Amino acid sequence: MSSEAKEKEEVKAKVLKPGVGVDVGTANIVVTRQYEDGSYEVKHHRNMLFKVEDAEDMDMLLANALSVKANGKTFVVGQDALSLVNALGGGELIRPMKDGLINPSVGEAEELLFHILQAVVGKPIKEGEKLRFSVPANPIDRPEENNFFHEHVLQEFFKSLGFESKGVNEAAAIVYSEGISMEDPEQGTFPLTGVGISWGAGMANAAAVLKGKPVAIISNTRCGDYIDQQVAKVTGKQTSQIIKIKERQLNLETVNESDRTLKALSIFYDEVLNRIGKGLIKAFVESGTKFDGPIVIMNAGGTSMPKGFTVRLKNVLDKLEMPFEVKEVSISKTPFYAVSRGACLAAQ
Amino acid sequence: MFYENGKPKVADAKGESFNLSEVDKLIKSSNAELLASILQQLKNTSYSPSGANAREEEDFSKDTIEQLAKMMGEKREEGSQDIGKKIEIESNLEKDKETVDLLRSLD
Secondary structure: OOHHHHHHHHHHHOOEEEEEEEEEOOOEEEEEEEEOOOOEEEEEEEOOEEEEOOOOOOOOOOOOOEEEEEOOEEEEEOHHHHHHHHHHOOOOOEOOEEOOEEOOOOOOHHHHHHHHHHHHHOOOOOOOOEEEEEEOOOEOOOOOOOOHHHHHHHHHHHHHOOOEEEEEEHHHHHHHHHOOOEEEOOOEEEOOOEEEEEEOOOOEEEEEEEOOEEEEEEEEOOOHHHHHHHHHHHHOOOHHHHHHHHHHOOEOOOOOOOOHHHHHHHHHHHHHHHHHHHHHHHHHHHHOOOOOOOEEEEEEOHHHOOEOHHHHHHHHHHOOOOOOOEEEEEEOOOOOOHHHHHHHHHOO | OEEEOOOOHHHHOHHHOOOHHHHHHHHHHHOOHHHHHHHHHHHHHHOOOOHHHHHHHHHHHHHHHHHHHHHHHHHHHOOOOOOOOOOOOOOOHHHHHHHHHHHHHHO
């Protein structure tokens, strides 16, 4: 390639395509944009804060920490909040979201969440740039709750930043991200067809998608946080310690039975996987849809990141009566970014 | 608004370094078990409150803060707060285009 052509390619690589995808998760916020050369820019941030009682006293500890001031209070934000709580050995993390939705028990939840979102998303690169943000399905374990308020508040917030915003089902976004398809023996390839499951902190979301359209969507609020809290209860450890162990030591294929914490994590993982498997089967059957070819079940999300996750899920699904043939249980190569990447493609 | 705090005061201004009373206040305000144990350990070994040993008090607080700052720094280096960092994700332009086209037709 000539130096001029190379230069042109480099310039092209730096140009962002309009369209931004945002995964607004209970534990993490992930923002994805795509460059003209096809590569992606990803930003992410822990969706949590730690209130500092006396900012002056904490100045030295706050050195290099990201913090935000709201209503006269100082909050350490994101990963630094978690690191500080771990370093201090105690303290309460504030979560602007709970179980996949804006946390009603935190008075300033909306404001704090918006501060974080504004910092991570930034401004539109053109007027009315499309933004698609993840929205969970209504939880099957809490029929009294629905996502309308959550979706409306976020849509208005992104609109106020200058985006043309709209929600996209977060599990369907995984199908978009991975571009999975179904081979029908008679009718050929069905693009964007299969099952996506997003294993987040506050919720697990599952969607059966046919040619890009979600035909059965469910969520369950028992997922990552639930596992952490239950394991903390039975082991007497702090939730922040459980998170650390889960992220660094857990292998769901070969669980160390002599380790009480790892064993408890394994037990509660089984419970969560079973609930989603059964819920998806019920919703799919009720939708009246049929898949005539074998289906890929694509997984993503922080709770799916322990080693051996797909093997464990396959074992659980094998014991259930699936209404379609499962070709493969797989995990996104980028499980942490798949939802926002799918939303980014939907925004273009 | 978001902001990044500057360098630790103890690093460049001895006169502004933490004194013991401030550290004690910090323990009370944060209810921090680990910090308390670190401070207690250091108190037992190096703290002398007056006169010629006043410098030790200054060093003591600096050590403490540096330890905690280091602990937080190690976490940061793991890259979990790389806001704005470009992360390489395998992409397939042609497949992405097909996805975008199909989704546009549904939008």
